[in-house]
Amino acid sequence: MRMQLKYWLVLVLAGLTSMTSAQETFKELDETEVNFLFNYYEQDGNNGAVQGGRGTEELSNVAPSLIVNIPLDTARNLMAYIGFDKYSSASTDRIDDPYLENVNLSTASSSDTRFYTNINYQRKNSAAKVTQSYKAGVSVEYDYTSISAGYGFAKESKDQNRELSLSGMAYFDTWQLIFPTELRGTDGLNNEKQRQSFNFTSTLSQVINKKLQASFSGELVYQTGRLSTPFHRVYFNDGESNIFLKERRTENLPDTRFKIPLGLRLNYYLNDYVVLRGYYRYYYDDFGITANTFEIETPIKVFSTLTIYPFYRYHTQTAADYFKPFGQHELTDEFYTSDYDLSEINTTSLGFGFKYSPIYGLARFKGPFSKKTGKVTKFKSVEVRYADYTREGNNTNDPGGGDLDAYSLSFNMTFTF
Amino acid sequence: MKRNRIIIGIALIVGIAFQSCVSVEAYQKIYLNDENMELNARKVAVYETNFQAYREGASGANGGKTGGGCGCN
Numbered sequence: 111m112r113m114q115l116k117y118w119l120v121l122v123l124a125g126l127t128s129m130t131s132a133q134e135t136f137k138e139l140d141e142t143e144v145n146f147l148f149n150y151y152e153q154d155g156n157n158g159a160v161q162g163g164r165g166t167e168e169l170s171n172v173a174p175s176l177i178v179n180i181p182l183d184t185a186r187n188l189m190a191y192i193g194f195d196k197y198s199s200a201s202t203d204r205i206d207d208p209y210l211e212n213v214n215l216s217t218a219s220s221s222d223t224r225f226y227t228n229i230n231y232q233r234k235n236s237a238a239k240v241t242q243s244y245k246a247g248v249s250v251e252y253d254y255t256s257i258s259a260g261y262g263f264a265k266e267s268k269d270q271n272r273e274l275s276l277s278g279m280a281y282f283d284t285w286q287l288i289f290p291t292e293l294r295g296t297d298g299l300n301n302e303k304q305r306q307s308f309n310f311t312s313t314l315s316q317v318i319n320k321k322l323q324a325s326f327s328g329e330l331v332y333q334t335g336r337l338s339t340p341f342h343r344v345y346f347n348d349g350e351s352n353i354f355l356k357e358r359r360t361e362n363l364p365d366t367r368f369k370i371p372l373g374l375r376l377n378y379y380l381n382d383y384v385v386l387r388g389y390y391r392y393y394y395d396d397f398g399i400t401a402n403t404f405e406i407e408t409p410i411k412v413f414s415t416l417t418i419y420p421f422y423r424y425h426t427q428t429a430a431d432y433f434k435p436f437g438q439h440e441l442t443d444e445f446y447t448s449d450y451d452l453s454e455i456n457t458t459s460l461g462f463g464f465k466y467s468p469i470y471g472l473a474r475f476k477g478p479f480s481k482k483t484g485k486v487t488k489f490k491s492v493e494v495r496y497a498d499y500t501r502e503g504n505n506t507n508d509p510g511g512g513d514l515d516a517y518s519l520s521f522n523m524t525f526t527f
Numbered sequence: 528m529k530r531n532r533i534i535i536g537i538a539l540i541v542g543i544a545f546q547s548c549v550s551v552e553a554y555q556k557i558y559l560n561d562e563n564m565e566l567n568a569r570k571v572a573v574y575e576t577n578f579q580a581y582r583e584g585a586s587g588a589n590g591g592k593t594g595g596g597c598g599c600n
């Protein structure tokens with residue numbers, strides 16, 4: 111009898127053990143998620159840096175991209191981000207137009223395409239609450255190639271209310287220098303220069319209470335190499351009023367730049383209908399730019415499946431030490447630029463987005479992997495976002511200089527497999 | 528001087544906010560797990576972050592790019 115009891119006990123224990131291991135073996139993986147993104151962007155202004163701070167800044171950009179997130183197992187994840195930007199720019203048309211007169215000129219430089227891809231491999235140790243990630247990327251356009259690599263480490267607290275993440279990225283860029291035609295000299299287009307950027311980021315995320323959480327980010331960015339754009343013209347204050355005879359050179363900036371952006375994000379769940387998302391950034395760099403950026407977004411749940419979110423962003427910055435408007439640089443200046451991106455500006459961005467995500471998706475169908483995985487493909491959600499952007503110059507001796515208007519329209523369609 | 532004041536201000540806000548934290552159990556995180564509460568920029572906003580980095584001298588601390596690529600148009 112005693113032997114029989116022992117026998118049954120062993121059997122039950124064995125059964126329980128096998129059940130546990132079976133549950134572990136068949137623990138459901140997260141679904142593979144694919145995001146199809148698309149953006150159309152258009153801008154117009156009258157301070158093109160190619161023309162020395164005067165002339166058109168008209169530009170349009172079409173940018174489709176794809177983000178694929180594949181869980182390899184319960185601990186490992188692979189993310190790929192692939193896309194291209196196809197832009198047409200009226201100002202780059204003026205690189206080969208020294209007299210800035212041919213408004214209808216069309217050259218090969220008026221449009222270009224940038225292809226890019228980024229890969230992120232992530233491994234999570236759930237017991238130690240540590241996530242490590244390895245990143246690599248490449249970006250290619252006609253005159254510019256960028257290769258990047260990086261590593262990230264994140265450690266979560268035991269109660270999962272706090273996370274500290276540290277990451278580093280290095281970018282190695284090669285630039286084929288294209289100077290304005292009249293400043294090209296004998297080297298023609300056969301110049302190549304390097305640029306490297308090193309970025310260290312630390313982020314502390316913290317749950318403050320049941321409805322409030324925050325993150326604080328600090329970055330150190332160091333850039334070295336060719337930091338000035340070769341086809342940006344700069345006109346000097348040489349007393350000459352005739353633009354054709356006026357002294358002009360290509361932009362010249364220091365070959366190192368150190369940036370420190372600090373960001374604070376604060377999200378508050380106001381009630382079941384409204385969430386408040388706030389963001390503030392302080393920025394400093396050794397070119398002399400100091401900036402403050404505020405952003406507020408208020409997602410409103412109209413229905414459980416539909417969220418609309420108006421947002422507003424305000425940015426203000428001081429000018430770089432090397433910036434002066436058209437014709438105001440002294441001939442003795444060591445560094446000079448008339449690029450209004452580096453000038454004293456205030457910008458506002460106002461827009462809204464909406465996301466529609468029914469519980470069972472917008473559609474379900476057999477996808478390319480359905481046979482293999484036994485899962486249906488789900489068209490999970492669609493998101494649309496529109497932003498109207500205004501930049502106002504605030505530069506002394508140049509009223510109205512730096513003004514620019516732009517808008518951006520983006521889509522995101524999410525599928526799971 | 529102004530820069531120091533801003534940095535001290537941020538440090539104070541972060542310090543006070545993080546000091547008043549309470550321990551929230553996993554089963555109490557229903558609000559925090561809402562997708563709108565994610566402490567990241569939205570995927571669909573990545574394009575805006577990029578063009579803002581081009582059209583403004585300042586960038587970074589928002590998940591956007593701070594290096595690499597030309598962005599000169």
